[in-house]
Amino acid sequence: MPEPQTGLQPEPAQGRPAGGEPLPADALRRRSIRSAFERAADSYDTAAQVQREICARLARFGHPFAAATIPTLSREQPVRALDAGCGTGFGLAQLDALCPPAQQFALDLAPAMLARARARARHPASAPAGPLPVCADLEHLPLRTASLALYWSSLAVQWCAPARVLDEASRVLAPGGLALVATLGPRTLWELRTAFAAIDNSRHTIDFHPIEHWSAAARAAGLAVLGSECVELAAWAPDLRGLLRDIKSIGAATVDGGRRRGALGRQAWENLQARYETHRRSDGQLPATYDVILLALRKPFPGSPT
Numbered sequence: 001m002p003e004p005q006t007g008l009q010p011e012p013a014q015g016r017p018a019g020g021e022p023l024p025a026d027a028l029r030r031r032s033i034r035s036a037f038e039r040a041a042d043s044y045d046t047a048a049q050v051q052r053e054i055c056a057r058l059a060r061f062g063h064p065f066a067a068a069t070i071p072t073l074s075r076e077q078p079v080r081a082l083d084a085g086c087g088t089g090f091g092l093a094q095l096d097a098l099c100p101p102a103q104q105f106a107l108d109l110a111p112a113m114l115a116r117a118r119a120r121a122r123h124p125a126s127a128p129a130g131p132l133p134v135c136a137d138l139e140h141l142p143l144r145t146a147s148l149a150l151y152w153s154s155l156a157v158q159w160c161a162p163a164r165v166l167d168e169a170s171r172v173l174a175p176g177g178l179a180l181v182a183t184l185g186p187r188t189l190w191e192l193r194t195a196f197a198a199i200d201n202s203r204h205t206i207d208f209h210p211i212e213h214w215s216a217a218a219r220a221a222g223l224a225v226l227g228s229e230c231v232e233l234a235a236w237a238p239d240l241r242g243l244l245r246d247i248k249s250i251g252a253a254t255v256d257g258g259r260r261r262g263a264l265g266r267q268a269w270e271n272l273q274a275r276y277e278t279h280r281r282s283d284g285q286l287p288a289t290y291d292v293i294l295l296a297l298r299k300p301f302p303g304s305p306t
């Protein structure tokens with residue numbers, strides 16, 4: 001029987017580049033995430049129905065905030081918009097709609113994802129060269145302070161420390177600029193965690209923070225929370241193997257410490273399947289919950305309260 005893959009499988013982390021000092025834990029984790037998404041780039045689009053839906057929801061949620069804030073921005077510099085953690089680039093079309101005259105940046109840690117985003121991008125009349133690809137870390141943006149009108153990020157910030165990623169978002173936003181962020185809350189993949197709890201003590205998903213944690217981190221970063229929304233969506237598949245494959249493809253599973261090393265044995269796999277069966281829906285599909293958090297954040301003008 002082929003071994004079930006229960007998560008993103010990072011490359012073996014050696015922790016020591018040839019002839020060099022050991023890499024710090026953060027750098028190792030980053031490298032792991034990057035190589036997992038490099039490998040997921042080919043399969044991402046076919047597995048990412050929920051991700052497309054979340055992008056569309058973030059755009060609908062963000063539209064009134066963008067309409068109210070972006071036209072009020074100073075026109076002293078070009079209007080710039082960033083898709084932060086762009087993946088294969090679903091979000092870039094939404095940026096066109098939310099912030100039409102903008103120069104776009106498509107930023108991701110994984111070069112293979114960026115290559116697909118470039119191939120997908122439409123080149124609107126306002127930016128005939130298309131989005132500028134940037135291979136970088138959301139926690140260390142290679143962008144000028146106060147240079148963006150719109151920071152858009154769908155399903156990427158859950159891979160980062162909330163304080164660090166929102167501090168960077170706040171730094172690069174121009175006064176009056178808007179951040180629209182979709183991330184995942186603690187009920188995400190609860191069915192999977194419950195089923196695995198009976199099998200082993202390993203971690204099978206990353207840690208998902210509640211909305212209160214994200215809102216507090218935003219305020220601490222000097223951003224005003226203009227609006228927020230939580231919604232539960234479900235991905236589904238006819239069997240657990242298909243569901244796990246989709247979860248792995250879109251990168252919601254863990255690459256952190258405590259994850260399982262090695263494949264499940266036959267008995268453990270059958271046990272896991274039996275436990276997950278209890279969630280089968282009346283339409284015959286097995287669901288996986290995505291606890292989606294949408295946030296609209298604004299960088300205040302100097303002197304105005306957050």
Ligand SMILES: C[S@@+](CC[C@H](N)C(=O)[O-])C[C@H]1O[C@@H](n2cnc3c(N)ncnc32)[C@H](O)[C@@H]1O
Binds near residue numbers: 037087090107159
């Ligand atoms: C689940 S995908 C979402 C992609 C896209 N935004 C979408 O909605 O389809 C997450 C993306 O975030 C990227 N990512 C994860 N951590 C990152 C980081 N620290 N800096 C930049 N990109 C990161 C991954 O490489 C991946 O392409």
